[in-house]
Structures are given as C-alpha cells and as structure tokens.
Amino acid sequence: MAQLAYFTEDQLPEGGTILRLGGALSISRLGDIDERLRSVSSAVSQIDLSQIEHLDTVGAWLVYRTARDHGATIVGADSDAQRLIAAVEGADVPGEAEPRRSHALYLLHEVGSAVIGTARTFVEFVGFIGQCVKGALNLILHPGRLRFHSIVQHFDMVGVRALGIIGLMSFLIGIVIAQQGAVQLRQFGAEVWTVNLIGRLTMRELGVLMTAIMVAGRSGSAFAAQIGTMKITEEVDAMRTIGVVPVEALVLPRIIATVIMMPLLGLYASLIAIIGGGLFCWTTLDIPPETFVQRIREVTPLTDFYVGMVKAPVFGAIIALAGCFQGMRVHGNSEEVGLKTTAAVVQAIFLVIVLDAFFAVFFTEIGWD
Amino acid sequence: MGLMADPDSVISVRGLRTAFGPHVIHDNLDLDVRKGEILGVVGGSGTGKSVLMRAIIGLQEPAAGEVRVLGTSMRDKDEGEAFEIRRRWGVMFQGGALFSTLTVAENVQVPLREFYPELDRQLLDEIARFKIHLSGLPPEAAYKYPSELSGGMKKRAGLARSLAMDPELLFLDEPTAGLDPIGASKFDELTKNLQETLGLTVFLITHDLDTLYAICDRVAVIADKKVIAVGEIDELIATKHPWIIEYFTGPRGRAARLGHERQ
Numbered sequence: 001m002a003q004l005a006y007f008t009e010d011q012l013p014e015g016g017t018i019l020r021l022g023g024a025l026s027i028s029r030l031g032d033i034d035e036r037l038r039s040v041s042s043a044v045s046q047i048d049l050s051q052i053e054h055l056d057t058v059g060a061w062l063v064y065r066t067a068r069d070h071g072a073t074i075v076g077a078d079s080d081a082q083r084l085i086a087a088v089e090g091a092d093v094p095g096e097a098e099p100r101r102s103h104a105l106y107l108l109h110e111v112g113s114a115v116i117g118t119a120r121t122f123v124e125f126v127g128f129i130g131q132c133v134k135g136a137l138n139l140i141l142h143p144g145r146l147r148f149h150s151i152v153q154h155f156d157m158v159g160v161r162a163l164g165i166i167g168l169m170s171f172l173i174g175i176v177i178a179q180q181g182a183v184q185l186r187q188f189g190a191e192v193w194t195v196n197l198i199g200r201l202t203m204r205e206l207g208v209l210m211t212a213i214m215v216a217g218r219s220g221s222a223f224a225a226q227i228g229t230m231k232i233t234e235e236v237d238a239m240r241t242i243g244v245v246p247v248e249a250l251v252l253p254r255i256i257a258t259v260i261m262m263p264l265l266g267l268y269a270s271l272i273a274i275i276g277g278g279l280f281c282w283t284t285l286d287i288p289p290e291t292f293v294q295r296i297r298e299v300t301p302l303t304d305f306y307v308g309m310v311k312a313p314v315f316g317a318i319i320a321l322a323g324c325f326q327g328m329r330v331h332g333n334s335e336e337v338g339l340k341t342t343a344a345v346v347q348a349i350f351l352v353i354v355l356d357a358f359f360a361v362f363f364t365e366i367g368w369d
Numbered sequence: 370m371g372l373m374a375d376p377d378s379v380i381s382v383r384g385l386r387t388a389f390g391p392h393v394i395h396d397n398l399d400l401d402v403r404k405g406e407i408l409g410v411v412g413g414s415g416t417g418k419s420v421l422m423r424a425i426i427g428l429q430e431p432a433a434g435e436v437r438v439l440g441t442s443m444r445d446k447d448e449g450e451a452f453e454i455r456r457r458w459g460v461m462f463q464g465g466a467l468f469s470t471l472t473v474a475e476n477v478q479v480p481l482r483e484f485y486p487e488l489d490r491q492l493l494d495e496i497a498r499f500k501i502h503l504s505g506l507p508p509e510a511a512y513k514y515p516s517e518l519s520g521g522m523k524k525r526a527g528l529a530r531s532l533a534m535d536p537e538l539l540f541l542d543e544p545t546a547g548l549d550p551i552g553a554s555k556f557d558e559l560t561k562n563l564q565e566t567l568g569l570t571v572f573l574i575t576h577d578l579d580t581l582y583a584i585c586d587r588v589a590v591i592a593d594k595k596v597i598a599v600g601e602i603d604e605l606i607a608t609k610h611p612w613i614i615e616y617f618t619g620p621r622g623r624a625a626r627l628g629h630e631r632q
Contacts, residue, residue, distance in 0.1 A: 026535065027481075027485060027535055028456070028485070030485075030488075034489055034492050035489065056535040056567075057499065057503070057532075057535050057567065058492075058496055061495060061496065061499055065495070080568075083565075084566060084567070087503060087562075087566050088499045088502075091498060091499030091501075091502030091503065332469075332514075332516035333469030333470065333514070333516045334469055335470045
C-alpha cells in the first residue's frame, strides 16, 4: 500500500508559502488531507507536486481547489498530473446549489401539494370512472369486442385461487364470533342466541366485508402492480398505437371479473363462517348440527342474504376500479409501482368501509333489518 | 491453448463455458484484455456479448473455465477479495441502470459512500460535480432524477457513476446504442479522452462500426460460442472468416471505414 497523502508548509525566500504535497494523493489514501487543506490559513503562492507518488482525479481536484482558493501556481506536476488537473478544471463551473427552503415554508409546501394532489386524484378518479362507463357502453354496443379469455383468466386469479385463503379466514372468523358471542351471552343465560349472532353477522356483514378486504389485498394490489409495470415498459402506449383501447383490454376485464366473483366469494365466505361457528356450537355449546341448521334457517331472514349480495358486486367494482386506476397513474420509475400499489389497497379498503357504513344505514331505513 | 495468463493482461478468460440450462452460450472461450487498451467486443445478436461481460464481472456463474480480473480469480473468491476488485472497476450497463429513486449526483456518490464512508459531504458533492462534468453532462443534471433524463443523458450519468471510483478497468455495454450520430461520436471521443487521461483499460461491447474504427485498439469477435479472432480490424479481415468479412465489408462496414479514412 502506498503512503497516505501528506503535505508540508514552507516559507518561500521571496515571501509567501509553498505547499509540498507528497504520498499517494488518491481516493483510497486521502486520510484527513481534505479537511487539513481546507484549513490552511497562510497565503499559499505555490503548490509543489514533485513528491507525489500517485494522483487520481480526486487528488487532482484537491490540488486544483487549493490552488484556486489561494490563487497559487502549481509546480512540479508531470504530464499525467497536468492532464488530470486540466480535466477536473473544466468541471469547476459554479453549479447551482440544491435549492433549500426554510422549515416553515417546507411544511406549507408539503401541506399545499398534498391538498392539490388529493383534489387532482379525485378529479382523475371521476374521469377514470367516466372512461370505464364509456368503455362499458361501447362493449354493450359491440359485444364482439368483449375479451372473454381475459375475463375467464381473471375469474381464476381473483376467484378460484382465492378460495383457499378466504375459506380458512372465514372458518376462523366463524369460530371467533361463536366463541366471543357465547362468552358474552352466557352472562344472560342466552347462549342459544349465539346461533342468531353467527347467522346474521356473517350473512349480512362480515362474510362480504372480510372477503372484500382479502380481495383488495390479493387482487386490487395485483391489478395496480400489473398495469403499473405495463405503463413503465410502455406496453400501454404500444397498445394505444396499435389501436387497442387500454381501458377495454386491461381495465374492463378485471372489473367484470371482480364484480362477478365478489358475490360468489362473499357467499362462500359466509357459508364457511357459518360452518366454523356451527362446529364451535356443536363441540362447546352442545348444539347438534341438525338443531343448528334449523335455528339458522329460522333466525336469518332472506333479506340478510340480499343485503350481502347487493353489497358484494359494488365492493368488487370499487376494488377493481381503485386497483386499475392507481395502476394507470404510474409513470416514471419502479418506485412508483410500489407507491401506487399501496395506494390502491388503502383506497380500496377505505372506500369499501365507507360504502359499507352507507349500506348499513340504507338497508335499515328501507326496513331490511 | 495457452493455459498461463499473459502477465500484461487485466482480464484473462480461459476455457469459459456458460449455459442457461441446456442452452450453451459460450464453450471453451479464451480472451485477454491488455492493460491500457480499449478492446471492442463484437458479435451477432444473441452470441452472448453481454453474457460474457456478466461472466467476467461475476454476475453470471460460468459452468466451467477460469476468469481472472486484475490478477484475481473471479470464481471461488471470498467476499473480501471481491470487495477489493469491485473497488477497482466501473461498469456501465446498457440502459444506464441508474437507481431511479436517487438523483444523478446521489447515483455517482453511491459507490463512494459504499467504499469510503468517511468522506466529507462537501468533498462528495465536489467529486460528484466534476465526475458529472467529465462524463459530459451539464451541471444542472446533477439534481435531476433518472426519469427526467433522455436516453443519452442516462448513459452519460451511468458513465459518471462507473467512473466514480477512478477505476482502472471500465466495462461499457453498448454505450453508443440509441444515441444520435453526433452524441455517439462525442461519447467515443469522451471514452478515448478518459482512457488517455485516466489510463483506463476499457472492455467495450458495441455494434457501432464507427466506434470500432475510431477508438478501439483491438477488436474481439464472438461467433460459434467462442472468440474466433482478436486483433486490429485489418488483421481480422485477413482471417477471411465469412462472418467477419460480412461484418466489416458490408455496406455499413465500408461506410464506417471510409468515414474513418477521411478523417
């Protein structure tokens, strides 16, 4: 290993100081010479490089910068050193510094751009829904352009492949409802009402809601990431130039598939949850399966089933719309794909819960309670 | 086949075999890159020029053979040796491969921060600024993100990052592809300049005949899964290999030669 870079200060007979640099003036052997060169206080009139063993561009820059700051001349440089110094010299243009703002201004800027961003996203979302409606009307007029293959493929991705995880989740939820319900109702000696709780809660609320959250996490995110990646690789632009409408080819099949799959998955989830709850009732509360099924049929009104089945396709549409919308908003770099995928899931779950609250009030008002 | 590596060679490849499953890319490939030269690597599409580069820099594990870079074997090396070698080379990928979440200046500083965490922030900024200048970018490009740059600027920024560590050895993967002719010849000039100023050895993959004539000291031709010839262009043509003849004496080859001779 070459020696660390060093320098000495000497007085010149004709006045002024000469810096004698030595050692290897290269990035790996710098040590603290950068700092020490900055803090040389005497007026340097010459810089001597004759004792330098090795010089690279970083070393050349340090020499040049010191010479510039002191108005010194460089002596003893061999031809390589001269070339390097000349190369870095050209780079010494007063580049504009990175703009810096005060903290208060920065906060205002952040808040302002967040507000503008949210408003713009909302307008874009409305526009996107408009595009989808237009695309759907177009499909009704020209049913031949429906991409049946793509829809079937998304049936598989959104629906069939989700059966396992949604089934497991619903089964556990059924058990939790039954167990918690039994604990609370036991205080009033009304354990048998656990069956009502299971039947009504799963059919009306939890079956569809939990399915929507799972579909948003599984498929909404996948939609955003797939379409977002296609945006980055310019596949979406390529489609446009060929004459394929991206909304028709990418968005509508996903929305249609999710809208159709959501009620099926929701019903499936509700049934599995009831089975889970029933098993708990059988083992812990000694309610035999025949009695349980009969009680469920007595206490769960058909309207609860309707409520779930009305909500499910709406939730499906919202999840698919949010996923595709965020995917289409991706532009620029790969980080965007991640950001928009997260945004798609958050937006979908938030909208689903807002809509669920709205539906709860609505159905109670129309007497489906 | 000489088993001993030439002591002057910065890169020496012996008996290299690379394969993706049953698909063999290189078989028994030998290549030497001498210190201080610009070696152009040419070959038809799909002959594995980029794969060869990946095998040399250790991104692609060869099925057989020996690869030595700067005197160190790239196979079965430990992490410490690998670290030392990576400090001494710079690699520019085809599309620039800039980190998309960092500005150009931050991209240039990534290797510096990685290898020399003790460097002062102000010095890092200064280094980034002159590296960006050396690679021919305007100063205001320093604070731009890769998505805001044109294809040519991305390549230059990629070059700036590969030069960050003052490497002895520089790998360039199709540096002029996709550039306009003016930008391409500027890039050639830049490569030549840097090689002369910094004493670089350059491993240059290219399809650009003008680049081959303008700046390459030697050219290696990959065909039939090996390097079929290495040398100056006239020496290559003298081998009478049909692909080489077609490559250099086809209409584009003749035009490039004429242009070179006119200069």
